[in-house]
Amino acid sequence: MTVLQPNLVDEVRADESFNASACMNCGVCTAICPMELEHLPREIFRYVLLGMKEELLQHQETVFSCLLCKMCEVNCPAGVHITENVRSLRHYFDRKVFRI
């Protein structure tokens, strides 16, 4: 059973630029990702928005495997700040999981 944590998005959101909710799940990012990351960004953004913390934590390696190369972002039709959002996810892991 998935336990939802509704305030997860507030914990992840580093600043106003976090706009994962603008994603319309079209899949351009997945198709174009040079690292062929299946879950990032679309699915992992959904986990954050829906409060699915356990699912987010299971994808730590995916979050840190992103090249931040912006190939997806410059081709995103919804204007999602994908690289900024990924950095916010990393900041969340740094503080809440790694306790840096």
Place this chain on the structure above:
Amino acid sequence: MPLPTGDTIGILADNLRLRRSVLPIPVESAIRWTKGLDLPHGGERVLYTGLMYQLIPYIEELVAAQQKMGESWMAGFTGFGRQINKILNVSAFMAHPSRDKLESFDRVPRNVALLLKRAGIEFGALYEDDLYSGALAYDLGADEELKEHASKVYATLKKHGVKEVVTIDPHTTNMLRSVYPTLLDGYDIKVRNYLEVLAEAEMVPNHRLDGEVGIHDSCVFARYEGVTAQPRQLLEGAGLSLREPEHAGTMTLCCGGPVESLYPQKAAAQAERRVAEIAAVAERGVTMCPLCYVNLQKAAKDRIRFDDISDYLRQAYEA
């Protein structure tokens, strides 16, 4: 097995906070490139290296050591290593690049300084106060450490009376031009990359080069900073015939470098893919970022040779 992500980021963030760089290097390695150039200390305009090229020989050695550790029983002790690193700079014991290797990377900032002089640009250098920009900490989400470090860099620039910096690599350019203004109130440093400065100068080459070269755009230049036309203008102006790989310009393909510190094998696979694209169009490749250079050359082995763009430009434009 990769090293534990949290401990690796922790060590890098601790280094930035305690030692002003994710990978501290000796002062003599940081400033060796200035030898004989007779550059003034500070001034309104400075050539700012951000230590990126000087760091590469140390990064190469550290990555090799990390890979060995990751495959050994020592991987389980990185948490302990982080505690020791707070007192002693652990990387100083792990990386001892050869003199030849160090000097080969000092060549790039020297190239750039000589090219700027040729273009008639007046500038100084910050020597031991030329600090790392914090780019890796930014990428890894270490926001608090980055903000503290950015304040130190800005205070240092102000202390030396700097109003404009001319950068060399794409990462330092992006940090100082696009990221710092989002972190620091009142940040007012003008930032231009040397390729932009040289392109504006419209220099005429003293020696025309010939031959074909495959161009590799840096992701950060192409998609973060909009620098794609200037390297082409300069290389074609030098006489070279540019060959564009399948992914080029704003659609360039990453070299894999950004994940090198955490997942070297993934970085190597990405570099391999990019080398194949460049090798399909030319026998030589040109890079404009030290991370791209080292990742692509390592993957290419002897298949094709990569050179930094400043090597070509110096051959063509230096008096």
